[in-house]
Amino acid sequence: MTQQVRGVIAPGRDEPVRVETITIPDPGPGEAVVRIQACGVCHTDLHYKQGGINDDFPFLLGHEAAGTVESVGEGVTDVAPGDFVILNWRAVCGQCRACLRGRPWYCFDTHNAKQKMTLADGTELTPALGIGAFAEKTLVAAGQCTKVDPAASPAVAGLLGCGVMAGIGAAINTGNVGRGDSVAVIGCGGVGDAAIVGSRLAGAARIIAVDVDDRKLAKATEVGATHTVNSRTTDPVEAIRELTGGFGADVVIEAVGRPETYTQAFYARDLAGTVVLVGVPTPEMKLELPLLDVFGRGGSLKSSWYGDCLPSRDFPMLIDLHQQGRIDLSAFVTETIALDEVEKAFGRMHEGDVLRSVVVF
The missing domain is CATH 3.90.180.10 (Medium-chain alcohol dehydrogenases, catalytic domain)
Incomplete structure (x- = not known):
C-alpha cells in the first residue's frame, strides 16, 4: 500500500x-x-x-x-x-x-x-x-x-x-593521477576538495589548489593540498608553472565549469598532460581555443561523468578507506x-x- x-x-x-x-x-x-x-x-x-x-x-x-x-x-x-x-x-x-x-x-x-x-x-x-x-x-x-x-x-x-564521488573519481578514474604526479585543482568547493583528496590518495607529490576565496584555500590545505594560489590576485597559470619547475602540472582538474577557468586549466598543464573537466557548465557557455595549441600541446582533454565511477566498485572501497582512517x-x-x-x-x-x-x- x-x-x-x-x-x-x-x-x-x-x-x-x-x-x-x-x-x-x-x-x-x-x-x-x-x-x-x-x-x-x-x-x-x-x-x-x-x-x-x-x-x-x-x-x-x-x-x-x-x-x-x-x-x-x-x-x-x-x-x-x-x-x-x-x-x-x-x-x-x-x-x-x-x-x-x-x-x-x-x-x-x-x-x-x-x-x-x-x-x-x-x-x-x-x-x-x-x-x-x-x-x-x-x-x-x-x-x-x-x-x-x-x-x-x-x-x-x-x-x-554525488559531489565527493565526482571529485575523487575525477582524479583517480578520469585523470589517472599517479604516484609522484603534480596536480592542480581549479575551484575548491566540495567537488574540488574531493579531487584533492583523490589526488592525495593516488600518491600525487604536489597538489596545487586554486580559488578566489582564501577560506576555501585554507580548507583545501586541510584536506591535502600542498600549495595554494589565490587567482583573484595571482595569475594561476604562471603560479602553477612556477610551482612545477616551469613546466605545468601533469593533471589539471577544472571543478568550476566556466570557459575562463577551463582555458586556465588548458595552459597550466605540462606538455602531453591531462585536463579533466568535472565542473558543470551552463548551456549558453562557449569555449574558444587555438586549434594549433590543442594539437601542439598534445595530451588529453577529458570530461568526467560522475567521476567515471562504478558505484558497485567505488562506493564500498571508499567507505572502507574512510573506516580505516585512510581518507x-x-x-x-x-x-x-x-x-x-x-x-x-x-x-x-x-x-x-x-x-x-x-x-x-
Missing part, C-alpha cells in the same frame, strides 16, 4: 522550497523503497530549484543520500530489506554498447524508477537526478542502491552519491540540519560558508 511521508519540493522556478506530504507507491518490478537517513544539500539541487536543469516542476529535491532498504519489488536480488545503501543516479543497465564493451561506468542507458511519486493531490513529482531524497522515504530503481558497510555514518556515506570523508560535512532548513542551506551555499550541509533524519 502507498505511504505518506514528508519531503522537500521546489514548486516553481526560483520559488522557495517547502516541505510537503509525499505519496510513495509500493515498489514495482526492479524498484526499491529506501528509508532515508541522511542527504547532502548539493549545488545540483539549487540548479533544479532555479530551473537550470529543466522545467519539469514540481521537483522532489535531494540526491546525495544514504539509508536503509525498506522493501523491494519483483525481480530484485542485489539488495534486500535491511541493507544499508548509498543511492546513485546512474543505475547501470548492463546491456548498452558501453556496458557490453566492459565500460559500465560510461553506461549510456542508466535508469530510474518507472513509477512516479506524487503530492497528496496526485500531482506527479520529478525526483532530482531520479532520486528525490529530501524525504523520509523515496522510491528508486534497485540498481540505484549500492550496499556499503552499515557501520559508516549515513551523513558521511551519502556524500559519495577523511567527514571533513566534507560542515553542518547537519533538519528537513525544514534546506532553504536556509541554499543561502549558506551562496555565501560560500559550507562544503556540505547534510539533512539528517
